[in-house]
Structures are given as C-alpha cells and as structure tokens.
Amino acid sequence: MTYPAPGPLKAGLPATRTAATPPLPAIKGPGGLPARAPRARAATALVPATERAPTRRLRTGPFSVLDIGSTKIVCLIGRGEPDNTIRILGHGWRRSHGVRSGGIVDLREAESAIRAAVAQAEDMATERRDSIFVNLSCGHPESRHINARWPIGGREITKTDVSRIIAEARARALSEGRSAIHTLPLDYAVDDTQEVLDPRGHLCDLLSARLHVIDANTTALRNLEAVLSRVELKIEGMVSSPLASGLAVMNEDERNLGATVVDMGGGTTSIGVFGEGRLLHTATIPVGGLHITRDIAHGLSTSIDNAERLKTIHGSAELLAGDDHDPILVQLIGDNDHHYVKIPRAKIVSIIHPRVEETLEMVRDRLEMAAVGPASDGRVILTGGGSLLEGIGPMAARILNRQVRLGRPRRIVGLPENPATWPMFSTSAGLLAWAAGAADEMGEPDTRDARPDSLVRRFVDFIRDRV
Numbered sequence: 151m152t153y154p155a156p157g158p159l160k161a162g163l164p165a166t167r168t169a170a171t172p173p174l175p176a177i178k179g180p181g182g183l184p185a186r187a188p189r190a191r192a193a194t195a196l197v198p199a200t201e202r203a204p205t206r207r208l209r210t211g212p213f214s215v216l217d218i219g220s221t222k223i224v225c226l227i228g229r230g231e232p233d234n235t236i237r238i239l240g241h242g243w244r245r246s247h248g249v250r251s252g253g254i255v256d257l258r259e260a261e262s263a264i265r266a267a268v269a270q271a272e273d274m275a276t277e278r279r280d281s282i283f284v285n286l287s288c289g290h291p292e293s294r295h296i297n298a299r300w301p302i303g304g305r306e307i308t309k310t311d312v313s314r315i316i317a318e319a320r321a322r323a324l325s326e327g328r329s330a331i332h333t334l335p336l337d338y339a340v341d342d343t344q345e346v347l348d349p350r351g352h353l354c355d356l357l358s359a360r361l362h363v364i365d366a367n368t369t370a371l372r373n374l375e376a377v378l379s380r381v382e383l384k385i386e387g388m389v390s391s392p393l394a395s396g397l398a399v400m401n402e403d404e405r406n407l408g409a410t411v412v413d414m415g416g417g418t419t420s421i422g423v424f425g426e427g428r429l430l431h432t433a434t435i436p437v438g439g440l441h442i443t444r445d446i447a448h449g450l451s452t453s454i455d456n457a458e459r460l461k462t463i464h465g466s467a468e469l470l471a472g473d474d475h476d477p478i479l480v481q482l483i484g485d486n487d488h489h490y491v492k493i494p495r496a497k498i499v500s501i502i503h504p505r506v507e508e509t510l511e512m513v514r515d516r517l518e519m520a521a522v523g524p525a526s527d528g529r530v531i532l533t534g535g536g537s538l539l540e541g542i543g544p545m546a547a548r549i550l551n552r553q554v555r556l557g558r559p560r561r562i563v564g565l566p567e568n569p570a571t572w573p574m575f576s577t578s579a580g581l582l583a584w585a586a587g588a589a590d591e592m593g594e595p596d597t598r599d600a601r602p603d604s605l606v607r608r609f610v611d612f613i614r615d616r617v
Contacts, residue, residue: 152555153547208234208586214271214279215581216264216383218254218287218374220417220440221535222246223263224578225271227279228562230586236579238564239277242270251417251436252287252391254373261380268381281386283585285394285577286331287418288374289366293432295336296322300357307340307349307357315359323363329371331388332364334594336428364390364432387585391415392422392432394580397588399533399557399573400424408525411557412513412546413576414536416440419509421516425525429592433516437509439536442502449501450493451482460498461539467506468541469499506542510549517550533557533576 208230217224227240244267248259272278300315320330338346339358349357375385395413396405408425417438423431442465447457464478476495481488517526530552532542537556547554558572559565559579565572572579580588 151543152553153543155547155550155552208236211586212239212275212277212279213283213582213585214281215283215578215585216268217285217578217581218249218252218260218264219246219415219577220249220252220438221415223249223267224575225267226578226582227271227275227277228582235561235563236582236586238562240271240273240275241566242267242274243566246416252434253370254288254377257373257377260377264377265381268383280382281384282378283387283389283581284374284378284385285391285581286364286366286388287391287420287434289368289370291331291364291366291390291432291434294323294363296361296363298322298359298361302354302357304353304355307352307354309350311357312350315357316361319359319361319363323365327368328365329368330363330365332362332390332393332594334362334429334592336360336362336430362429362431389581389584390432391577392420393429393592394584395420395533395576396422396424396429396580397583398559398562398576398580399531401560402427404529404531408528410517410526410528410530412530412532414438414509414532414534416535419513419536421513423517423520423522423526425522425528427591430522430525431520433520435509435512435516437505437512442505445501445505446498450480450497452480453483456481461502464495464498465502466499466540467503467545469496469503470541502539506539506545507549510546514550527552529553529555531555531557533573535574537573538571
C-alpha cells in the first residue's frame with residue numbers, strides 16, 4: 151500500500167464530451183473502385199530486441215545466510231532458479247539472545263541462538279553448509295564518500311587497475327580500529343570524461359573514482375567471527391543491513407530514480423538511500439520496536455512479553471475514532487499472576503505515538519543531513535517488523551513529507567509464515583539476493599587481487615606497467 155505525501159493535489163483536467171462525427175466518405179481509386187486502405191505499421195521499439203541489455207542470471211547456489219538482529223536470528227538456505235527467483239530450501243529462526251542494538255554482547259548466548267537457527271534451517275534443507283553470508287549491523291557502521299586516483303600513463307585500464315584504486319580507497323577509509331566492509335563505486339572519471347560506469351578498456355593518463363565506503367568497528371567484527379567459528383561457520387561475505395533490505399524490497403526503477411529504504415528493526419532503525427542504481431548513503435538510528443515494547447511495559451506496569459503482545463495485537467501509531475471506548479484487558483506485574491485491569495486502547499496508542507514520532511523525525515533529520523542530492527527526496531519504503539504497526543504509513547508520509555509504501559521481499563519463494571509478516575524477513579531475503587549475484591549489480595568489485603599499498607610496491611608497479 152502506498153501513502154502519498156500530504157499536500158494539495160493537482161486538479162485533473164475536466165472531462166470533455168466529444169460530439170458524434172459523421173463517417174468520412176469512401177475514397178475512390180482509379181475506375182471508381184474503393185482505394186486500398188493503408189497498411190498499419192508496427193510500432194518501432196526504441197531499442198532493437200537484439201541490442202537490449204540481457205537479464206543477469208542468478209547464481210544457482212545453494213547459499214546460506216544469517217540475519218543477526220536484536221529480536222530474532224534468522225537463517226535461510228536458498229538457491230537461484232532459472233526464472234530469476236530465489237527459492238527457500240530451509241529456514242530457521244530463534245528469539246535473539248546475547249545481541250543488543252545489532253551488536254553481540256554475550257558470546258555464549260549468541261552462539262546458542264545462532265546454532266539453533268542454523269541447525270533448524272539445515273535440517274529442513276537436508277544440507278550442511280560451512281560458509282555463510284551475514285548482515286552487518288554491529289560495530290556502529292559508518293558511511294562516507296571518498297575520491298581516489300590512480301596513474302595509468304596512457305595505456306588501457308585493466309581489472310588490476312580498478313582493484314588498485316579500490317584498495318587505495320579502502321586504505322584511506324581505514325581509521326584506528328575501523329575496517330572497511332563495502333567499497334561501492336559510484337562512478338569513475340577517465341581523464342576528463344566523467345560518469346564512466348566501467349572504465350576497463352579505456353585509454354587514459356589518470357583514472358579517478360568516487361566511492362561509497364561503509365566501515366565498522368574492527369573489534370565488533372572479530373567478535374562476530376569468533377561466535378560463528380564456534381558454530382563451525384566461516385563468513386563468506388558481509389553485507390550492510392540497509393543494503394540487503396533495499397535489494398529485497400526495491401525494484402530497478404526505484405533504485406535508479408532515487409528512493410530510501412527505512413528498515414525498522416527491533417533494536418535499531420537503518421536507512422539506505424539509493425539513486426542511479428547505487429547505494430549512496432546509509433545511517434543507523436539506535437531506536438527500534440523494542441523501545442516501544444519497553445515503553446508500554448513501563449507505562450502499563452506489565453511484563454515485556456505482555457507488552458509485546460499488546461503492541462502487536464492492539465497497537466497503532468495514530469489514535470482512531472472509538473479508541474477511547476475500546477477496552478483492553480492488561481495483566482499487571484505483581485504477586486497475583488491473575489491481576490488484570492481494563493484500559494482503553496487509546497492509552498496504548500498514547501504510549502506508542504510519541505516514540506514512533508520521535509523515530510520518524512530522526513529519520514527525517516538523517517535524510518536532510520545525507521547531502522546526496524535529489525535521491526534523498528524520493529519515495530520512502532518502510533520495511534522490517536516495525537513497519538507492520540498499524541497507522542505508521544500515513545504518519546511517516548506526514549512527517550517525512552514523501553510518498554511512502556510498505557516494502558515486502560520480491561522474487562522469493564518459500565519464505566516462512568504468511569505474506570503479512572514478510573517485511574520481517576527483508577534483510578535475510580536481501581542477503582540471499584546478494585549471494586546469488588546482486589553484488590555484481592551494485593558494482594562492488596573483487597579486491598582480492600589488489601596489490602599492497604606500500605610506497606615501494608606502488609613504485610615498482612608504476613615502473614613495470616610502463617616497461
């Protein structure tokens with residue numbers, strides 16, 4: 151469902167009534183015979199069929215992915231199908247333990263929850279996996295743009311040159327205690343020619359690149375690797391959570407024209423701004439659905455489990471007519487487990503509303519600070535478990551002053567539960583898309599062949615390339 155931004159709508163043109171037109175007289179040909187009607191010409195395609203860009207085929211897999219969140223841990227095993235969909239072979243999930251705001255705070259509890267989720271997925275898929283793709287939500291991820299250059303000297307640009315300029319940008323992005331996770335090219339410049347998407351094969355003297363780098367705290371990443379090694383899993387790839395969610399719920403037109411994905415999770419709300427087919431900016435807000443649950447538990451003197459149930463069944467972001475007269479039974483905390491009171495539904499809404507309003511205002515402020523041009527002014531796509539809250543769509547459209555829609559994973563078959571809850575699996579579905587080949591669409595290159603960054607090595611490479 152799409153919620154338009156508030157504001158005056160353009161009035162449509164008034165309908166015009168067309169008078170009946172008498173038939174034209176028949177055109178006579180030579181000898182008084184009716185002339186042959188002109189042959190209808192087929193519409194000409196703007197791009198010939200033989201020249202249209204081929205559809206990228208998904209890698210078949212199977213692939214295993216792990217979404218480590220503050221409220222749940224999800225493991226999916228899937229494979230790419232010939233029709234470019236992804237089929238789920240096995241799934242498993244557990245309530246999250248040892249994780250707070252996306253970061254691992256208790257290694258033992260996190261290991262137990264991850265092990266159970268992975269085992270459930272492997273049993274269902276009847277397949278054992280020793281490597282996995284995992285989401286990046288720990289280590290306080292940061293997003294930055296970096297400009298890098300590499301001398302070419304008039305020869306043809308090779309894949310090695312691209313790897314070198316990427317490695318140069320990663321080295322510049324590294325600060326004390328930080329590690330680069332993504333180095334996503336936004337565009338290249340070949341001498342004076344700007345906005346080159348793929349510079350390989352071009353001749354130039356100087357190659358320049360504008361890159362989007364996402365990094366995170368190195369210690370947090372090592373703790374994540376340590377937990378997975380205890381479960382006998384190796385990290386095959388790590389993907390930023392807003393990037394994964396965007397790949398799952400956005401279509402190609404939205405990525406090209408400019409749109410923002412807001413993934414409302416349990417412990418955090420992540421933001422990903424897309425434009426021209428690229429991820430331009432990410433941000434994370436340390437507020438999520440768990441904060442709403444705790445607000446309800448504190449405000450009504452009930453348990454966390456009861457507060458979560460009240461939020462899910464009776465919660466809303468906006469007050470509706472009749473909420474003052476809609477009684478709800480609430481179990482209070484105390485010595486008597488059967489102590490219940492009746493409260494109007496409006497009481498719960500009055501607790502939820504300010505927290506959701508605060509979260510959306512923080513999203514609005516982050517988008518204004520993003521400084522990525524018109525892309526941040528495009529449509530907003532809400533996803534994640536928090537997006538299922540009643541009334542949040544119209545509220546987001548009003549606060550963000552943008553068109554808003556609810557995002558569900560696309561082109562994926564076999565997700566658990568029912569379609570109404572699929573936004574909860576956007577990150578894990580996007581991880582499968584990344585593993586199946588979406589990394590190529592986002593332009594992230596393979597830097598494993600990049601040369602070391604020492605001055606001596608760079609000088610040797612510079613001389614050898616010109617001999």
